[in-house]
Amino acid sequence: MKIGFLGTGQMGTPMALRLLAAGHELRVWNRTEGRTEPLLREGAIAAGTPAEAELGADAVITMLFDDAAHEEVLFGPNGLMDALEPGALHIACSTITVALSERLIAEHLRRGIDFVAAPVFGRPNVAAEGRLWIVAAGTDSAIARARPVLEPMSRGISIIGPEPRQANAVKLGGNFLISTMIQSLSESFVFAESQSIAPAVFLEAVNSALFQSPFYAAYGNVMLHPPEQAGASISLGAKDTRMLREAAAARYTRLSLADNLAEIFEQAKQAGLANEDWAVGQYRIAQQRGILNP
Missing domain, CATH: 3.40.50.720 (NAD(P)-binding Rossmann-like Domain)
Structure with a gap:
């Protein structure tokens, strides 16, 4: 063709x-x-x-x-x-x-x-x-x-x-799931580190026991071994989250977790991580947010 x-x-x-x-x-x-x-x-x-x-x-x-x-x-x-x-x-x-x-x-x-x-x-x-x-x-x-x-x-x-719009909505919903998975994995890594557990060891244990997911393995590897070139950037994650929230609002729907993610992406951009890999950037912000003053 x-x-x-x-x-x-x-x-x-x-x-x-x-x-x-x-x-x-x-x-x-x-x-x-x-x-x-x-x-x-x-x-x-x-x-x-x-x-x-x-x-x-x-x-x-x-x-x-x-x-x-x-x-x-x-x-x-x-x-x-x-x-x-x-x-x-x-x-x-x-x-x-x-x-x-x-x-x-x-x-x-x-x-x-x-x-x-x-x-x-x-x-x-x-x-x-x-x-x-x-x-x-x-x-x-x-x-x-x-x-x-x-x-x-x-x-x-x-x-x-x-309706073509339905495929675009599925794509936004799927990317939302990726962002929430990365965020939960990031915070789990932060928790594991606070307990003197290596994140890689934590990931192997819970992924074997609970998910058997290549996505958790792949994104965990990206987070722990940042690539030289971002496969997808924080800017892209922020854009997709914004579009998801706009589509939801147009149908009188609110997604509270998406609202939280929007704040995280904004913090990442303010920290100069806009061009950082999507997963790496979320992990770094989770690490920053996870530090409490004793």
Whole structure:
């Protein structure tokens, strides 16, 4: 298939490489031009604008940072939306607000364009292995068209429902669970340290006894052995928590634990940890908050 791919950052690049490896033809674009170089070396074609990425494409994927990036890339000068013709397919893999997803549903419907929201779970190393888990939502026909594009990037796909906004809500809820898991693990480590127990020993014991979870093992390892490059940053965690709370408030729902997490992320940003790894930053704040004056 011919695929346009917009957004070749930490996540977008390995995802696009999986599509190239699967034999798809890619036309790629990124706001920072140099970011497309690894893909061009593998045979991708450079697009000068978001609109050019659509030329002759069977589907267009967006993997952009936030709502503001979508406003610029989709609706700005030489934006994607005006280039898409009736019958086109747009697959949005980004983590965005439910409110923006609702707007995109209306825009695509008005223009006669198939729209599938397909946000992904997994860090860049998981994307490089083609083992992302994708949560997708859209009409049955749109999902059927999107499957050949999504499958080379994933180890599994969960179909959430007919409304793309539902997939975006699941992604925010999933990231909320990750943040709460990291926070509880961080505070458990702080408790273990206060009892002269090595956090690694604590993790091995409770994960073996209670969870048998690769997520606890993986994030615990990140916290205790910080990577040179953040897989996901505190800024991303803060953004996703904000979007979750906004979506909940729009349906007259309050999540008290999410409110607490928002305070923790704000403290991390004030401590200069905005670009620190998500898990490492939460752990460091838990350590700071855990120290009491005798």
